[in-house]
Amino acid sequence: MNIPWAGGQEPREQGIAQNDDVVRARQQVRAYAQQCRLSLVDQTKFITAASELARNTLVYGGGGQMRSGLVERDGRRGVAAVFEDSGPGIPDIELALTDGWTSGGGLGLGLSGARRLVDEFDLDTEAGRGTTVSIVKWAR
Numbered sequence: 001m002n003i004p005w006a007g008g009q010e011p012r013e014q015g016i017a018q019n020d021d022v023v024r025a026r027q028q029v030r031a032y033a034q035q036c037r038l039s040l041v042d043q044t045k046f047i048t049a050a051s052e053l054a055r056n057t058l059v060y061g062g063g064g065q066m067r068s069g070l071v072e073r074d075g076r077r078g079v080a081a082v083f084e085d086s087g088p089g090i091p092d093i094e095l096a097l098t099d100g101w102t103s104g105g106g107l108g109l110g111l112s113g114a115r116r117l118v119d120e121f122d123l124d125t126e127a128g129r130g131t132t133v134s135i136v137k138w139a140r
Helices: 019-035 040-059 110-117
Strands: 012-016 064-073 076-085 120-126 130-138
Touching: 012 019, 012 040, 019 040, 019 064, 019 076, 040 064, 040 076, 040 110, 040 130, 110 120, 110 130
Parallel strands: none
Antiparallel strands: 012 064, 064 076, 076 130, 120 130
């Protein structure tokens, strides 16, 4: 997914190497969601999805990073986050995106739940190569 970062601004990076980093990632996306003026419901959806993906980055990817910031496209404003790790990757993408499937340890949403909470979701993974998940929530 090509992320249209707002005003050519570079996204803010947050390393994810321990539990406290998951909390910091959640706080970072919350600040952007508020700055973008997402509704409270949309803020909650985006923060929940980002929290699940940050936890997955730590638990399954062995740590990595999140880049987040404001985005603009066609006169619309939103918030985006990209989670990257160099872990083992996801061997069965179809299974990982199945509703209700989780390998445990996260919020129980799994990737399919995170995907339902955002407007745009992109998963790039391959066994042995790591995983990148990009999400966007647009202001209404």
